[in-house]
Amino acid sequence: MTDINEHLSEIIKNNKVVLFMKGTPEMPQCGFSMAVSNVLKHLQVQFTGINVLEDEKIRNGIKEYSNWPTVPQLYVNEEFIGGCDIIKEMFEKKELQKLFEDKKISFRNN
Amino acid sequence: MAIKQEEIEQLLREGFPEANIEIKDLAGDDNHFSAIIKSSQFKGKNRIQQHQMVYKALKGKMGNELHALELITEEK
Numbered sequence: 001m002t003d004i005n006e007h008l009s010e011i012i013k014n015n016k017v018v019l020f021m022k023g024t025p026e027m028p029q030c031g032f033s034m035a036v037s038n039v040l041k042h043l044q045v046q047f048t049g050i051n052v053l054e055d056e057k058i059r060n061g062i063k064e065y066s067n068w069p070t071v072p073q074l075y076v077n078e079e080f081i082g083g084c085d086i087i088k089e090m091f092e093k094k095e096l097q098k099l100f101e102d103k104k105i106s107f108r109n110n
Numbered sequence: 111m112a113i114k115q116e117e118i119e120q121l122l123r124e125g126f127p128e129a130n131i132e133i134k135d136l137a138g139d140d141n142h143f144s145a146i147i148k149s150s151q152f153k154g155k156n157r158i159q160q161h162q163m164v165y166k167a168l169k170g171k172m173g174n175e176l177h178a179l180e181l182i183t184e185e186k
Binding site: 063083085086 | 157158161162165170172173174178180181182
């Protein structure tokens, strides 16, 4: 079995926008994960949801990987963007929209 | 798993002695808090680094005893 960090970097490399979350985008199981997932849905961004509740190794590994103690965690083009607080703040200040624009990721600006 | 507001305040005071710190208990369950921290230590740091500094000051409590902390950090 590949080492968890390799597995995580594979996921992050192969998905332009990936959200490590509790539950799935359709069925979030934590208010913070739902908040970030809803922001991405509101902006109509294509993203991959990784349900950390399905795999304890991913759930703990991702916290070490990014030196960030909680989930959800959003990655765009292999870069860690932040957790719920930061994504909400960036969305309100239109910084998230700018980030997607800069990284040529399609979204609906409304 | 829970943590007292006083303990959070004390850890943050130790980590950011000169900062303005405002903590609110969001749910009365010793598990959901918000904190606004204005510190000169954040100068030149991006938001992720600023939040990581706060989590470090909380000495591993974040995500364990402390389930949820709505965090806003600002340079002073």
